[in-house]
Amino acid sequence: MPDRRTAVVVEVRARLARARAAARVRLDRATSEVEAARARLARTREIARQRPARAAAERDRRVAELGERHATGLAELAQRAAVDGALAAPGAAGEAWEGWHWAPAAGGEPAGPLRVGEVRIAGAPPVPALVPLLDHGHIALTGDHPDGIVSTVLLRALGRTRPGQVRLTGYDPERLGGGLAGFAPLAPAGLLTFVGPGGLTALLDELVEHIRRINENVLAGDYASLREMAAASGKRPEPWRVAVLLGGAHGGLLGGDELSRHERAQLDRIVRAGAACGVHLIVHGIPLPGVLTISSDGSVSEWGSLPVHLDRPPPAELVTATCRRLAERYATGPTPSSFPDLLPTEIWTENSAAGLTAPVGDSPEGRTVGVTLSDYPPHALIAGPSGTGKTNLIYAWMGALAARYDPDELEFYLLDFKEGVSFARFAPGQRDPSWLPHVRLVGVNVNTDREFGLALLRFLGRELRRRADAAKRYEVTKLAELRAEDPEGRWPRIVAVIDEFQVLLSGRDALAQEAANLLEDLARRGRSQGIHLILASQDVSGIEALWGRPALVAQFTLRIALPKARRILAETNPAAENLPRHHAVVNADSGALDANQIVRIPAAGDRRVWGDLQHRLWRERPVSLGPPRLFDGDAVPRLSSLVIDGPAPVAVLGEAIDVQAHAARLPLPRSPGRNLAVIGTQVEEACAVLGAAAWSLAQQHAPGTARFSVACLDADAATTARWLRDVLPADTGWYDEEELAEALSTWQPDPALPHYVVLFAADAAATRLAVKAPGGSGHDHLRRLLNTGPERRTHVLGWWRGVGRLRDTLGGPGSRTDSIGAWVALDVQGSDLTGFYPGQGGPVWYPRPWRALYFDRARHRTPEVIIPYGLS
Ligand SMILES: Nc1ncnc2c1ncn2[C@@H]1O[C@H](COP(=O)(O)OP(=O)(O)OP(=O)(O)O)[C@@H](O)[C@H]1O
Structure with missing residues (x-):
């Protein structure tokens, strides 16, 4: 029994020992885990302790990087904007006042914006602050000192345009024009008009009426704006009208008065429809919603908070000197148009069925003057003493016609009874093989060979009969109708130019008699058959050769008189007497006084300028077209x-x-x-x-x-x-x-x-x-x-x-x-x-x-x- 007990005890002890050992192992493991956890915790705590500092450093680094990128981008943008700005407002539109001078934009170039100051941003180059006015909109001014901006904008607008292209009207009831005093030299030339207190209604009414007239008569539904029209035609038919309405010194309403309902309505109409018709407002003292507003402290509506540093105004002496010069230039008239100005951008686009129309020059105000040959007026007489520019006028007219009508629309027959070869350039020569494709016959040095003049008239007489017969066959009476009935036929209008034609009619022989009869017949019946005569003469006897034949003269309803030409216009019309050099009176009503148009004729005789046109047309000629017949009275036929x-x-x-x-x-x-x-x-x-x-x-x-x-x-x-x-x-x-x-x-x-x-x-x-x-x-x-x-x-x-x-x-x-x-x-x-x-x-x-x-x-x-x- 004791042994069993002992064995049990031993057994228990052994188990206890094993249990203790296992517990110890677990304890040790737990202990080391705790320590590892503690260590982790300590590390985590350490990391957590360090993290905000790093994040902040990273944030600071990123912010700095962004800042740097932003600054570089901004500088680049500003740099680009500065370049663009300088290009958009070149010369007088943007230059600094030192060295500034009047320099109008070339014909056809848009008016562009005007510089009023610059946008300054720290770390970036200054950018020109440009405001659009001409052809774009209006400017409203706020603040107590608008005069500087007004001077800046007006002087730049005037400096960028030709004299007379910008007409100013000033309404300044408080200071009676004082705000525009520097611009006063423009007034005598009619380029600046002051409107007195009480004249606002009439001024606004007049501007509205002007807009209506431009829309109805000038744009006439063909263009949406004068800007569009100018871009298409290269010419500006009407000046810009800029009305400067200056309010009270304290920025109050105009002259301290309220606008009437009518005035407000008219003002709104101008704001809405003015820019398309070249009518612009610069207003101080009345709010104009939707209009670019500049305050004298440098802020511009629509530009947010961009800091604008306004330019100092132009020096007073610069304003007056420029205005004086502009007024003088305007009084002497705009720069006359040049021969290339008479030519269309695209050649041979016109149809001559109803007539031939082409410009021969421009009026003293710069308006292009066109001349027509058609059923009325059918024929032209040109007169002027030797050297006054008849030949030059004929060159200009022929060039403008030849560039518009192709050789199937227009033919020239040219005869020069003078000694000289002014028409020889239209035929192939030794130095230049080109010819003007429309020219079918050139007679030079014909002075003793009146027979050749007669031969031309006989030839034209036969062509007249051929056309009249064709018209009869188609039961029509006019060239336009014949062309409509016979679209496949070739029925160009014929223009016969006879310089010094009186040689042909001189003498009381059978030749002169026959020539006069043929001329009369051609003049009378040629009108409806598209045969047109241009007779030129330098002395009064040429005209007198015709004077005995009133029926013949009556057909020449288009009269062009060069300076000092006599008897060519009506007896009671002395307009050619005091005509300046290189001008002509063009009269499409037989010389009637009220049909006079004064025209400045550009120089068209220069061989190089003429040659450029002739070569261009010659290269485009139909392949079937041969050179013209050249009759040179001095040459011996071979x-x-x-x-x-x-x-x-x-x-x-x-x-x-x-x-x-x-x-x-x-x-x-x-x-x-x-x-x-x-x-x-x-x-x-x-x-x-x-x-x-x-x-x-x-x-x-x-x-x-x-x-x-x-x-x-x-x-x-x-x-x-x-x-x-x-x-x-x-x-x-x-x-x-x-x-x-x-x-x-x-x-x-x-x-x-x-x-x-x-x-x-x-x-x-x-x-x-x-x-x-x-x-x-x-x-x-x-x-x-x-x-x-x-x-x-x-x-x-x-x-x-x-x-x-x-x-x-x-x-x-x-x-x-x-x-x-x-x-x-x-x-x-x-x-x-x-x-x-x-x-x-x-x-x-x-x-x-x-x-x-x-x-x-x-x-x-x-x-x-x-x-x-x-x-x-
Ligand atoms: N509009 C003009 N602009 C510049 N020069 C011109 C102009 N008209 C004529 N001339 C120059 O004047 C001179 C005489 O011109 P042109 O030969 O045309 O006169 P004309 O009346 O035909 O003379 P003539 O009867 O003696 O032949 C030329 O040298 C011509 O280049």
Whole structure:
């Protein structure tokens, strides 16, 4: 039993020991956990103790970084704003007063905002404080000292615009204009008007009426504002009106009075609708809701709390000196427009169906003055003494027209009877190959060739008939209607310019008579067919040439008088007498006094400026359009450029003086009288006519199908004879005096083989040909040839050095002349040709260098003047 008890005790003790050991282990573990927790707690406490300091440091770091970034950003923004500000308000709109001067914006440039001070922010560069006024809005001023801002804004607005473009009205009832005293020099020129106390209602009414007029007549529904109109056209048609309404010294209501309901309503209308019409208010002393407000302490509504440092006002002397200068410049008128100002931005956009309208200059106030050619007024007369600018005016007018209407809408025919080549620039030249695409004909150095003027009038007369016939076919009467009925047809308006036209009408001969009749017909009927005449003359005789024909003059309802032009306007209209240089009176009502428009004509003669336009138009010309016909009275036409066409054979004798530069041709069919006599002592001209005739015939016959025989009986003609040896067939017979006498007796005309007998100085063989021989003298054989040869295709083309000598060949003074079917007279008086001409007393002919009178009995009613060709 005890052993069991002992065993139990031992057992218990052992268990207790194990339990104690386990408890100790747990205790130790718990103890170390407690310590670890304590240590954690201590660490956490330590961390917690350190955290606010770090966060604060981090916050401070971030704040500093942001601050730095903000400062840099602000500086950059300010820098950019300063640059933008300087660009938006350049020159007079923004420059500092030191060195400031009047410098208007270029035409077409917007007015832009004006500088009143600068925005200053610490750490950033100052930014110009700009306020919009012209074309944008109004300015309200508050505070006790508005004068400085008013001076600043007004001077900058005036400095940025041309004289007269800004008109000021001052209403300053308390100080009676004292607030605008510096601007007073503008008043005498009408650029500043003061309105007295009590005048406010009338002023507001007038501004409202002005706005209404601009909307109705100027913008006319085409534009929303003058700014838009100016941007589109590059021109400002109306000045800006700036009304400065200055209130009481203490910022009270205007003049201490309340605005009436009417005034308030008018003011609101101006605030609402004024800016679009260029009407602006600068007001002190009346609240204008919604209007940019500047207070004299430097705050600007709409800009929040931005600190504005207002500029000091412009020095008083700068204001008065500038205003004085502006007034003077305004009195002498705005800068005249230049030739490029007459041109549209886009070329060839106009349609000429109803007429041709283009500016020729501007009025003294700077308003563009347009001139129209249409059914009314259809034609123009231009007059002015030499050097007053007629040619320049024509250049300006033509340039403005040519840039607007394309060559299918407008054609020019130009003739200058003056010595000189003022129209030559429109045709291709040696230095400049371009031409004005609208020009179809240019006549220069025409002074002695009145025939060319007549040819132009005949050509226009034919064109008039062609148009009238077409109109009849379509049962219409006017060009506009014809174009509507025949949209595929080409019916350009034609403008014919004849400078010094009186040359054409001078003389009491048939040519002058025919020219006057044609002019009258063209003037009367051309109006409805789109053919317009512009006649220019430098002296009164030109106009007087017309004066005897009131019906003709009456058609020229558009009159343009240059300084000192006489009799061109109505007798009672002296407007041209005191006209300044480079001005013109344009009168579209036959010179009636109240239709005068004074126009300043820009310089348009400069070759470079004109060349720029011509080249531009030339590059755009339709590919099918060739150069114009150039008739130069001083030039010799070249045979080498001649193309012979039409039924053969014809002998070409020279160039006809006509619009198409036709060759003057002598047909040589099988019929009696088809011989040619060139008569006169001018060797070169005679050789040129005869040489061209022989050459042209050789061109029309294949080798062996015609015979040529040439006798050169004057040594002076040897050069031409040598030239003919090269161009005539190789089997051509060459004869001297002796050989000719013999050959004449042997030549038997053969209808199967045309034979051309070319005699240079036929009369030089007279002595030899007079020698009697059994079958008859040489003269007998020559007369037989002349009389019977042509009907069997043998033709004599001869040169005789005088009418009497030709007569001798034909058989003496009373001999028949009908074997000479055609003649070309050189230095021969018309009266000497009596026997060779069907009319009484011979043709009217006054010999002149390198011209000849050609008459073909078979085809001519009257002879024609021709120009011999140069043989090469
Ligand atoms: N509006 C103008 N502006 C500047 N210069 C001009 C103007 N008009 C003409 N001129 C210049 O005056 C000079 C004479 O002008 P122009 O040849 O046009 O006169 P005109 O009346 O045709 O003379 P004329 O009858 O002798 O030919 C030219 O040198 C021309 O450049």
